[in-house]
Structures are given as structure tokens and as C-alpha cells.
Amino acid sequence: MNKGLLIVVSAPAGSGKDTILECAFKSCNNLNYSVSATTRAARPGEEEGVHYFFKTREEFARLIENNQLLEYTEYAGNLYGTPREYIPKMLEAGKNVVLKIEVEGAANIKKLFPDCVSVFILPPSFAELERRLRKRGTETEETIKKRVGIAKIEMSFVKNYDYVIINENLDDAVKDFIAIIEAEKLSTKHGIPVIG
Numbered sequence: 001m002n003k004g005l006l007i008v009v010s011a012p013a014g015s016g017k018d019t020i021l022e023c024a025f026k027s028c029n030n031l032n033y034s035v036s037a038t039t040r041a042a043r044p045g046e047e048e049g050v051h052y053f054f055k056t057r058e059e060f061a062r063l064i065e066n067n068q069l070l071e072y073t074e075y076a077g078n079l080y081g082t083p084r085e086y087i088p089k090m091l092e093a094g095k096n097v098v099l100k101i102e103v104e105g106a107a108n109i110k111k112l113f114p115d116c117v118s119v120f121i122l123p124p125s126f127a128e129l130e131r132r133l134r135k136r137g138t139e140t141e142e143t144i145k146k147r148v149g150i151a152k153i154e155m156s157f158v159k160n161y162d163y164v165i166i167n168e169n170l171d172d173a174v175k176d177f178i179a180i181i182e183a184e185k186l187s188t189k190h191g192i193p194v195i196g
């Protein structure tokens with residue numbers, strides 16, 4: 001059986017990555033999220049074990065201590081980390097895994113899984129990014145400013161990614177994302193199929 005594909009997606013907050021991925025998940029079967037652990041408070045509508053595993057700082061420290069994370073980082077004052085066991089287990093079982101992660105974590109995952117496919121999603125402009133963050137209505141003014149500042153730094157990492165999508169229009173961005181996965185599934189770099 002072919003191994004699954006690991007798709008690492010990074011995008012500044014407000015770039016629309018969650019909506020793009022939600023649509024892509026509806027169109028492709030065999031896409032599975034790796035759910036991260038975080039010390040960030042849950043936003044309205046976010047569920048434990050679906051969007052994140054929500055942890056206290058103490059609980060997160062224990063995950064690190066017990067070597068239960070593949071990587072972790074601090075982002076806008078909160079800790080985020082990728083559970084160690086889920087990804088290799090799913091890939092071995094032929095399942096494709098999508099990991100939504102910031103740039104530092106993505107670089108660490110690329111070192112651990114050189115075969116992974118990395119995708120960066122850009123908003124059409126900084127003004128639009130700020131507008132989308134405000135519209136979300138879940139962040140304080142201070143957090144919005146912090147996230148726009150981080151987004152500017154993050155965008156300098158685009159060149160380290162295999163693919164870049166500009167989210168000007170949702171339908172096109174979803175098509176682009178699915179096209180990347182379809183092409184990667186056919187790429188010889190993930191193995192040569194054996195025919196009878």
C-alpha cells in the first residue's frame with residue numbers, strides 16, 4: 001500500500017486558510033487533520049479534540065517533558081505543538097494528513113518528513129488581512145495588531161514552501177489546493193507504482 005501524503009499548510013491569520021481547507025475536505029475523501037495541542041483559549045465554536053486539544057501551561061509542559069510532541073512553538077503568546085504519534089501512524093496506514101502550522105513548525109516538520117508537501121496561503125493584501133481579522137470579531141485590537149505584525153514576518157518564509165496560493169477568490173483557492181494534492185499523488189518523488 002502507498003504511504004499517505006503529509007500536507008503542511010501555513011498561512012498568516014486572516015488569510016482564509018480554514019475556509020479553504022474546509023471546502024477541500026468536503027471535495028476530497030482521505031484528508032485528515034492532525035489536531036494540535038495549544039494553551040490558547042478556545043474560540044466560540046471550537047471543540048476539544050476537533051480544532052485543538054486545549055491545555056493549561058502545566059499540561060503543555062508535561063507533554064514536552066514526556067516527549068509527546070513532534071515540535072512545538074510559541075505564537076502570539078500561546079504554545080502550540082504537534083502530537084508525536086498521529087502523523088506517522090496515519091501515513092503508514094495510507095492516509096493523507098493535513099497539518100496547519102506556523103512557519104517555524106513547518107520548517108521543523110520538513111526536516112522530520114522531507115517528503116511532505118508544503119503549501120503557503122497568502123491573503124491578497126495586508127489591508128484585506130486586517131479587515132478579515134477584524135470581521136472575525138474574536139480578537140482584541142492588541143491581538144489583531146500582533147497578528148498582522150507576525151503575518152508580515154511570516155510572509156518572508158514563502159520561498160521555503162513547495163507551493164503558494166493567493167486567496168483572492170475562495171473557489172479558485174480551493175481548486176488550487178486540490179490540484180496540488182492531485183498532482184503530488186502522481187509525483188514519482190513519493191514512489192514508483194508497481195504494475196503487474
Ligand code: 5GP
Nearest residue numbers: 013036072073075080081082100101102105
Ligand atoms: P490560531 O490561534 O489562529 O488557531 O493559530 C495560530 C498559529 O499557530 C497558526 O499559524 C497555526 O497554524 C499555528 N499552529 C497551530 N497548531 C500548531 C502546531 O501544532 N505547531 C505549530 N508550530 N504551529 C501551530
